Amino acid sequence: MGEDLTRRPTILDVARRAGVSRAAVSRVIRDAYGVSAEMRAKVEAAVAELGYRPLVAARGLRSQTYTIGLAIPNHHNTLRDTFFNRVVDGILSSLAGTRYNLIVAPSDATPGSERTAIEALADRQVDGLVAHASAESLGRLEELNAYVPVVGLGVHSAAGYDTLVGDDRFGAGLAVRHLYDLGHRSIYHLTSVNGPHFSDTPHRLRVVGYQETMRDLGLEHRAAVHAIDEADQSANQIGDSAHSVARRLLEQAAAPIAIFAGNDALALAVLRAMAELGLAADQVSVVGYDDTDVAAYPLIDLTSVDQDGHRMGVTAVRLLLERIGGRRDGVRETITPHLTARASSRPPRR
Amino acid sequence: MGEDLTRRPTILDVARRAGVSRAAVSRVIRDAYGVSAEMRAKVEAAVAELGYRPLVAARGLRSQTYTIGLAIPNHHNTLRDTFFNRVVDGILSSLAGTRYNLIVAPSDATPGSERTAIEALADRQVDGLVAHASAESLGRLEELNAYVPVVGLGVHSAAGYDTLVGDDRFGAGLAVRHLYDLGHRSIYHLTSVNGPHFSDTPHRLRVVGYQETMRDLGLEHRAAVHAIDEADQSANQIGDSAHSVARRLLEQAAAPIAIFAGNDALALAVLRAMAELGLAADQVSVVGYDDTDVAAYPLIDLTSVDQDGHRMGVTAVRLLLERIGGRRDGVRETITPHLTARASSRPPRR
DNA sequence: TTGTACGCGTTATCAA
């Protein structure tokens, strides 16, 4: 046995072992046309004995890598939402049974980290790229789209590549109408202003949806948006900042009121302030956004709007496979959110 | 401008543009020895104009890929813990400023998914592989370690590769002693039996640590382990199962008691049962494990043992770089956990 | 049905 264990076996090792040519091995591996049963048996035996696996890099140099790349943030917030985990779930379930693998490039809050993650995937020749991009990376995604199909998650602006967004205006409407249907008329909105790029962001669109729906319900004169500025705050302080804003709001407004929060973290800050002030759900009703795992936990029981990350993952894969299959033009898909009602929203006490 | 926008620029495109050889461009890119200032300027200009980036696959065929691979589960539990997010944080922070990129291969609960993730990274020639492996993959990691440095996360069994574990026995001791120091003597343990491989798993080691510490404290006759069998349960039912076990425990035991839960999800089930029965922390004190984000949320305020995922990530990178730098033998590193005391643990009411 | 030969983009070696 002249096996060299310090080196990964190559297609040539397999060919020698099986006593055939490299081309023959290649054909068996890819189960291409023109392989006799005898040849197949010999080669497969050699492959198994050596534990041979083709190198994606070498393969990718001539054809595809059969890889889908996903670039997402991995920020550590006080309450981490599970949205991207669900997206990953969706992608994995769609990819199961195909030849494609998923690799994820996570980014942190460091400047340039998001760009690094995106380039890392492009440099590794993914056959399709799904990216959650902030404003700085949108242009680069456009360029990359010339070489590889791109799906932009949460990209609301126009783009030459496929985009996939949750319908935040609609979702905000769901929250407001849910509270309205319960009997609430004093419905406030709590939002988070994160950074200088506030337009076309999910939070901004939820504000718009809130205002539109209040107007449609004839409540525009009672609409009030309270904003938390996350710009110059560290992760741990965000919760505190939201908490103090929520607390002030609760102390000033006359119960019963309802609060639609721009995300679950903000909603939890409200719940905390409520607990401190001894307020119950029929005095202050709260609806969050994202439907994080925490929201479903029985002691929290927070009504929340679900963006359906799983479906986003499934849809992203479908879009990529369409583009890989030949579609040229960019498409925009919208995922309609739905509301999960829980104990935090109740009819107002009379 | 004869630029072909449908193709990624190659090193040859750059060489032609700059009027030099491919080798020269390569040297500038890798800033190797023997490049004149003039040559560097010409090449860098051409690189910038074309937006050239080297292909990792082609590079990897001759040398390294400068890639660290991380294989981790992405399971959707009712309360998702944030441990792996912190590991990613740690890896990213260690890799910042180096040439290395991180790519993650997530696995789901599908049979073979974990193996697929590990192979996907190996097939892509990562220079180092960090993997959270269940029992089925341990052998394969051993094989792969011959070709690429491997770090096994949470691998307690002996192995030829580097392993990195939290000291679960010690962590369990921290929890028990914390409750003991508060004055508790009736200290129970709630654990989760996940699957057939219960030995050498973190949960099993926490049980051992619990029993050892109870013995050291002279409380062995009062030690009692209550187990939840997750084996044939779906993700959503786990919480319910834990909840009913917790509820029975609370109804049968005479308060004040203390419960050390094998993880935060189990601890939250206890908190929920306590809320239903109207029990406070001075009647039932609870300590969890993992220090998830939820634990720190003020309305939950759960005392918990922290595995320090961030440090695990940092350490994993250090181990890999050591191996890449030449170390041959496998090493075992242990991360010492620490306890964060919160409102869920209190001195017992007298 | 099988084998030969070339090319993919890059780096390493050697010569100039």
Added chain:
DNA sequence: TTGATAACGCGTACAA
């Protein structure tokens, strides 16, 4: 200091 050329592992025309 630079350039020509041979690898790296694999896929695929083309020839046999």
